[in-house]
Amino acid sequence: MKNVYKIVLVALLLYSPTSLLQVRAQFNTDRITAIGRNALYFDDYVLSIQYFNQVIKLKPYLAEPYLLRSVAKVQLGDLQGALGDVNKAIELNPFNAGYFYTRGFIYRQLNQLDNALNDFSQALFFSPQNRTYLSMRADVYARQEQYDLAKADIDFLLHREPQSASLLYEKGVICVQQKDTTCALDCFSQTIVYDSQNPANWSALGMIHSMLHQDDEAISDLSNAIKLGSQWAGDYINRGIIYYRKHNYRNALADYDKAIELAPNDPQVYYNRGVLRQELGDKNNALLDFDKALSLDPSRPEYVYQKAVTLMELKQWKQAVSCFDELIASHPYFLPSYYLAAQAKTALGEGKAAYKYRQTAYELEQQSASVGNHQDSIQQSTTSNSRTIHTGVTVAQSQPKTKDHRKEFSSRAAQNQLDEANRIGSDTRGSIQNRYVDVINEPNFSLSYYHSQNGVQSTNRSTPATNYTHSALDIFNRQRLLPAPLYVSLQDLTLTADMVNQHFDRINRLSERLERELSADAFLTRAMEFSLVQDYSSAIDDCTRALQLINGSDYHSDETEAILTFCRANWRYRLYEYQRSAGELTVLSPIDYEIMLRDYDHTLQLLPDFSFAYYNKANILCTQKEFEEAIRQYTKAIECDNDFAEAYFNRGLTYIFLGREGDHEKGLADLSKAGELGIYQAYNLLTRFK
Secondary structure: OHHHHHHHHHHHHHOOHHHHHHOOOOOOHHHHHHHHHHHHHOOOHHHHHHHHHHHHHHOOOOOHHHHHHHHHHHHOOOHHHHHHHHHHHHHHOOOOHHHHHHHHHHHHHOOOHHHHHHHHHHHHHHOOOOHHHHHHHHHHHHHOOOHHHHHHHHHHHHHHOOOOHHHHHHHHHHHHHOOOHHHHHHHHHHHHHHOOOOHHHHHHHHHHHHHOOOHHHHHHHHHHHHHOOOOOHHHHHHHHHHHHHOOOHHHHHHHHHHHHHHOOOOHHHHHHHHHHHHHOOOHHHHHHHHHHHHHHOOOOHHHHHHHHHHHHHOOOHHHHHHHHHHHHHHOOOOHHHHHHHHHHHHHOOOHHHHHHHHHHHHHHHHHHHHHOOOOOOOOOOOOOOHHHOOOOOOOOOOOOOOOOHHHHHOOOOOOOOOOHHHOOOHHHOOOHHHOOOOOOOOOOOEEEOOOOOOOOHHHHOOOOOOOOOOHHHHHHHHHOOOOOOOEEEOOOOOOOHHHHHHHHHHHHHHHHHHHHOOOHHHHHHHHHHHHHOOOHHHHHHHHHHHHHHHOOOOOOOHHHHHHHHHHHHHHHHHHHHHHHHOOOOOOOOHHHHHHHHHHHHHHHHHOOOOHHHHHHHHHHHHHOOOHHHHHHHHHHHHHHOOOOHHHHHHHHHHHHHHOOOOHHHHHHHHHHHHHHOOOOHHHHHHHHHO
C-alpha cells in the first residue's frame, strides 16, 4: 500500500501544479482529486488544498472536494474555514455519514458540544454501529457530564469487543470523571490484561492506585510505564509524589528532575520540586523553582503562597509582603496571607502596618463566623502556622488518551517519512500552523525581468507561466519596448555579482546611446536597469523622461502609460524604504506620499481592474495608519481578483489590528481565505489570534 502512495507521489513530482493547470481542460478531475488526497495523506495540507481548489473551480457541484479541503483545514487549525467547507459538502450531499462525523468533529474542537452531539448522532443514523462515531459521541457526552450516556455508548462497543483495551481505557476515564474509583480500577486493570505493553494503561492504573493510597502498587504501575518507554512527564511527577509521601526524598527529587527534562515548560513540575526542596531546607533552590513556575503560569495562587513562605524563611521580608499583598488582592478571604504579612511587617519594625493586617484578618474572621463559610481559600487550612499546611503538590491527572482523534480524523492511515530529496515543499508540510511567523503584511508587488515562482499559489491562477499577470502587461510586453518581458513579482530575486555587473554594463551602453539620441525605449530600458541595481532615484527620473517621450508617439497606449506609472510609484516607495533604512528619512513627506498615490490613482484611472495597484496603494496607506481606506483598497483588489491571497492576508491583519467589534471575526475569515489560497503563514496567525 505504501508503495502505491510513493508511486503517486512520484507522479505528483512529474506533474507540478503549473503543468497540471496547462492541461486542466483535458485533465480528469478524479485524477486531480486523487493527487490532492495523496498530498493530504502525506501531510501536505497546504498543497492538497490547492488541488481541491481546482476541482471545486471545475466542478463546484461535487461534495467530496469540499469535504477533503475541510479535512486539510482542520489539520491546519482553520476550524471556521473547515466548517464552511463541510457545510457546503453536506448541502450538496446530505446523506453521507462521514460528512456529519467531520462536522461533528469540528464542532467538538470548537467546544460547540450540542452541535457536535447532533452531528455524531446523525452520522450514527446512517452508520449505527460505527466504532469511531460511537466513541466520539461518548466523548462529547462525557464532556457534557452525561456520564451514563457516555458509558452506554462505550458498553455497546464493549459488547462487541469485550477485550478491547482502548475501549476499556475510555470507559475508565469516564469512571474517573464520575469519581467512581471502583469502576475505574476495574477498567484499567483489564487494560493491563489485554494490552500489557502500552505504557498509558500502566499510567492510568498507577494513578488510580495512588488515589486509593495504595502507594506500593502505584509505584509498581508507574515504574512499569516508565520501563515500557513512557515519555510522559506525568508518570515521573506522580511517582515522585508517592516517593515524597513515603519520605523517599532522593528518588522523589530524581523523578522531578526527569520530569523537568521531559517537560521543561510545565510549571507543575517546578512547583512540586520547589515544595520538596523547601521541606528539605534547600530554600534558595526552592525559591528558584517557584519563580520558574510563576514565570510559566503567573495565575496560580499556590505558587505565589509557597514563594512567599520561602521568602519569609529566607528573611526577605519586603519581597514576602509583596507576594502576600498579591494574594490578598486576588483571594481576600485567605487569612494566612494577613497573618504572615503582619509577621513580616513586625520583622521590618513596621508595627502599625502589622496591626492593620491583623485587624483586617480579625474582621474577616468575624464576618465568616456570622455569615457562614465565606472563604475563598487556596487551601483547606486557615491557620497562621504555615509550616504545618499541606504541601499542595499537584498530581498529573492522566496520560493523554492512546487514541489520537486528530490523527484518526486525518486521511493519513500510517506513518511514512520520505527522503528529504523527494519531499514537495517541505517548508509547507505538516502542521505548519505551529511554525512561528512574524505578524507583518505581505510586501508590495513590482514589475521586473525576474520573478520567483510560488508553487503553492500558482495552482490558484489561470495562467501557468507565472503566478500573477494582467492583460495590460501582456499588451505591454508585446510592444517589446524592453529587451525582456516584465513579470509581476512579490519577492525580488537576489542578484549575483555577475548579474549586477551585466546591468551596470547595460546602463553604460544606454547612457552612451542617450548622449547621441533621446529615445523613449532607451530611457525606459535604463530605468529598469537602474531599478535592478537599486538606484531608484535615477530610475524615477528616466521613467519620467520615457513617459514624456512616449506621450503622442507611436508607442503610446493606455496600457503602456499605466505600466510605467505603476513602476514609477513602486520605485518611489522603494526609494523611501531605502532612505528610511539608511537613517536618511524617518517619515514619508506629505509631498512624496501624495505623488506616490497620484501615480497609483492614475494607473487605476487607465486600468480600473489592475488589482496590484489597489493592493500596493493599500499597503502604503497602512504605513500611514490610514487603515479604513487601506481596507477599502484591499477590498477593491479582491473585487478585481477573487483569488488575491495577499490582499486577503493583509486585509485580515488590518481588521485584527483595528480591533473593533466584529473586525476580529472578519480578520480571521480573511486569514482563513489567504491560507486556502496558498499563504501558509496565515495558519500560524489563525492559531495565535484565536
